[in-house]
Amino acid sequence: MNFKNSNKLKMLALAISTMVTAMSASGANAESYEQEMVIVHPFQWTYNNIARECTEYLGPGGFDGVQISQPAEHINRNDVWWAIYQPVNFYNYTTMEGNESELRAMIKACNDAGVKVFADAVLNQRGGGSGTGIGGSYYTEYSYADGFDSSDFHTGCAITTYADAGQVRYCALNGLPDHATDRDSTQTKIAYYLANLMNMGINGFRIDAAKHMGYTDIESILAKTANITGKRPPAYLEVIGADGEAADIQPEKYTYINNAVVTDFDYVRQIASAFGDGNYGEALSLSTYLGSNAEVFVNNHDNEAGRCSAGTCSMGTQNNVNYHLAQSWMSVWPVGTVRQVYSGYSFTYHDQGGPLSAARCEGGWLCQHRVPYVLNAPRFARATRGEAVTSQGYDDGVLWFNRGARGFYAMNTSSSSVTRTFNVSMSDGTYCDILGTYDPKNTPCGSDVSVTSGTVTLTIPAKSAMAICSDEQWCGKVPDPCDSNPTGTECLCKNETTDVNGYCLSYCQANSSDEYCYCQLNPDASECLSGTQNTRINLCYAGTSNSWVLEKMKYDVRTGYWNLNVSLDGSANQRFKVAEHCSWGGTVYGSSGNQGQLAVNTSTTGDEYTSLTGNYALRIRDSDMTYVMDKLDNTAPVAAFTYEADKLSVSLTDASTDAENDALTYYWNFGNGTSSTEKNPSVTYDEAGTYVIALTVTDARGAASRTVSQSVTVSDRTVIDQTRGSLCYAGTSNSWTFDQMTYNESTGYWTVTVNLDGSASQRFKVVDGCSWSGSTIYGSSGVAGQLTVNTSTSGDEYTSLSGIYTLKVKDADMSYSFENVQ
Structure with a gap:
């Protein structure tokens, strides 16, 4: 068929088709793709x-x-x-x-x-x-x-x-x-x-x-x-x-x-x-x-x-x-x-x-x-799906972000390991690094990671990443809320229907004095039946007073107000915003231009400013987002503590504060079924492991602090500190890519599993820094079983082994051996 002659009709048909399609496309979007997905x-x-x-x-x-x-x-x-x-x-x-x-x-x-x-x-x-x-x-x-x-x-x-x-x-x-x-x-x-x-x-x-x-x-x-x-x-x-x-x-x-x-x-x-x-x-x-x-x-x-x-x-x-x-x-x-x-x-x-x-x-x-x-x-993508990025950054070579309470991810782009502390939105407890395992089917976790008081400290190997998340299916290890706070709503309400504040009947029966429990305990009361139902979903406060951490507000059905106590310092740049769904991806409210009135405002310069100093109850009306700040007479104390671990024993030191300098009483939960009311107690555990120690303090006027907790790891073994940064194996067996080695602090050895073919040219190097540039490269020392710094292209270490082996490299002196796996 001659294109020049036959194509006229085709071009006409194409033009008509394009016009029809364009009109259709301008009138409606395509039906959404059926789901977000990661494929390989x-x-x-x-x-x-x-x-x-x-x-x-x-x-x-x-x-x-x-x-x-x-x-x-x-x-x-x-x-x-x-x-x-x-x-x-x-x-x-x-x-x-x-x-x-x-x-x-x-x-x-x-x-x-x-x-x-x-x-x-x-x-x-x-x-x-x-x-x-x-x-x-x-x-x-x-x-x-x-x-x-x-x-x-x-x-x-x-x-x-x-x-x-x-x-x-x-x-x-x-x-x-x-x-x-x-x-x-x-x-x-x-x-x-x-x-x-x-x-x-x-x-x-x-x-x-x-x-x-x-x-x-x-x-x-x-x-x-x-x-x-x-x-x-x-x-x-x-x-x-x-x-x-x-x-x-x-x-x-x-x-x-x-x-x-x-x-x-x-x-x-x-x-x-x-x-x-x-x-x-x-x-x-x-x-x-x-x-x-x-x-x-x-x-x-x-x-x-x-x-x-x-x-x-x-x-x-x-x-x-x-x-x-x-x-x-x-x-x-x-x-x-x-x-x-x-x-x-x-x-x-x-x-x-x-x-x-x-x-x-x-x-x-x-x-x-x-x-x-x-x-x-x-796994991380699936665990956090549907949750917006709530905070993010790139600092000193580390990319990181939070996806609300569902997960935290950090990547070290530098050529040496990095130890950093991050603010996270996840509940306190022990999670695991899901990016640290080679075999998620049989070993779904890498190293344990503890979240304490809204922070996490990670040591991220060179050119690597770590992540924690809270989904039970994908995240390997999810802390039981009853371990860290057995009297809190997350524990008592985990199997019950909750209201907008996360409260349920079991919690309210145990905390009848909590004013937000009134309608849970008295559902037929007239003020509850005729109360104002909220139109906003899960409001959270964030501002300079709390380092911009999204903090959940409580809704009172009887008044129609969202409530949160805040501590203000009166600084010139003191400001805040309120986010619906407790996510920066939700509707964000800031300055309306009128004091006492919030409005939708996503601008980075659209925060609401306040010059107040002291402790206040922030009250926001659900129906129109007007707000007031009511001065509080008594401020609940702030619980805090430090600890020192010596093998199986832990000594605890109170660091709690109270704005009115009231005398405090203490309740410690050691996470092993025992507790104490001393100010600075100590505890000795029967077995090695990680325990969550929680502290609640109460002032003389009955105001209780929020419970704070820290994960403490105790062990009766000697820890051998590593002297290398981050070792990687590279050789003919893996096409000279970098396979991350794992350090065992009990033995002092780095290990990696390798598949060897026994060829005459089979050789390898070990690289501290996991990069051919800017790293320390170890190769042949001329002595079997001993590596040394060797950057020569002819300085590889040769081996004639065939099969699957574990390569063990001693951190202290870079001696090595192969152990047969199969």
Whole structure:
């Protein structure tokens, strides 16, 4: 077919279609993508390897989904990665990565592990020429064994410019037969192919080369698929935007498609600037111009550095610890409805295919997704989903943020370990670092982390990250509120319905004097029945007086006011705001310009100022956000204490204060079933472990402090302090990437598990700082079993061992040994 003559009708149809679509899109947004998710793309992995990975790592690691290669039979080559993008039979499921039975087994294994399977869908083009496919099907150009024939293809032209949308959609890409996706009959055939995959258990699709198809065509294909299966498949569309190309093939044109998101290649540029170029603070301002319609990623198989098939290049992906940091941050930072982690293989030229016959993480597979702070990042994403970032920062090389009471994440971008104390919004107690485990299925926790009085102190290894969260399913260890505060609302109400203040009947029966319990205890009282129901949801106060920590206010149904006692210092810059949902992502109220009246105000200069000094009751009327500050006569004391631990014994020193200098009484809970009313008691525990010690003080007028607690670890063993910063292993066995070693303070040894092949060239180094630049590098000393500083390229330490071993390196003198694991 002659493109010049035949294309006039097509161009007219395209113009009409575009007008209709534009009017539709301007009137309503697309139906939202069905859920936020983090997926992983193990590029070129076989079905058998993916099945095992889903069960052993991806499911336990929290990944929502896994992307597999397109599953239809393709041209008969397995030495180049792009062969699989030339399908020849939509009903033969043998590819270079497995056969149909292996495909079905993989889908079941992943679904059973809670990992949804997304298939790459190559719908724009077919394999060209003629021959026999990799699964034995014979084909000729425009005639295929699955029933597609010449009526299903555009013919007579090739793409010579991307400035013409019609040519991009209706002409051959790289000389390959171009599906006529604008034709109803062809759309139906494609829809049955997708439906067949969904019936196997495939959840959704990545649509390859989507801009080479009309957006109305893709919408029709997915709608037809939904009519066949009864479920609209979620999809993410590869649309590479570029200056100078036709406006109608730009990514934003495809965002109206229901239950679909679109790739944002500009995000690749942004995150490369932050992590590839060392501008780490930019990570806090990552964004996508596609909003909630975006799929984001550090790289995909097309634009991976060294391949760059998409016209642009990502940051370096191989032997680059900053790439691992970027993938971890991308997974947890709430930008992009779909966020895709990539895991590739070593390659030296553009077309090189993956090492299909190799076992996982061997023979060239890089397993970038297995880096612990990448592997477990989806757990944090799932645990904090739906909660906005409430505070964030980049200080002295550390990126950090809070997502309310659900989680805290911190990343050390520097080349040496860092110890820092952070303010967090999570309840006091003992959590665990979920990013510190290599095996979330069997060992879901790294080191224990204690939150005390709203702060957490972390020692973050070089070029690594740590995170804690409060979700019982994903966070490994969640403190029981009854351990730290057995008389508080979180403990007494954890199994009961609560009111807006978090109070329940059990709590109020034990605290009948609490004025906010009146309606819980007297629900039929007239003032409770006729009370003012709140219209705001969970107001929190934050200001200079409490270091901008969101502090929950209590609502009194009888008066219609939200209440909180605050201590003010009268400073010139004293100010505050109030946030609904106790989140900076909720409605934020600040200055209205009229004293005593709050209004919606998100400006950084829109705080409400006050010059008051002393202790006040802040009362905000729910109906109109007017407020008053009432002076308080008596201020509750503030409980505080310090401690010293000596093996199993702990000595406690009171540091509580009272504004009126009243005499105080004390109640200590030692967390082991014992207590004390002394001012400065001591306790000896029967067993080593971590205990939560809580203190409540009461003044002479009966005002009780808030209970404060600290986690105290006691042990009867000797602790050997480490002298190195952060050791990493790198060698031929892991393609010279950095594997973080773990320090055992009881033994004084650093350990890491390595898989050795016994080759003659097998060698390694150990690096303090986990970077080839600015770190101390240990290699051969010339004495077996002893490492020394050696930066020479010929100074690697050789070993002829074969099998899985634990490498043990003594911190004190860098002597080492291998212990056989299997």
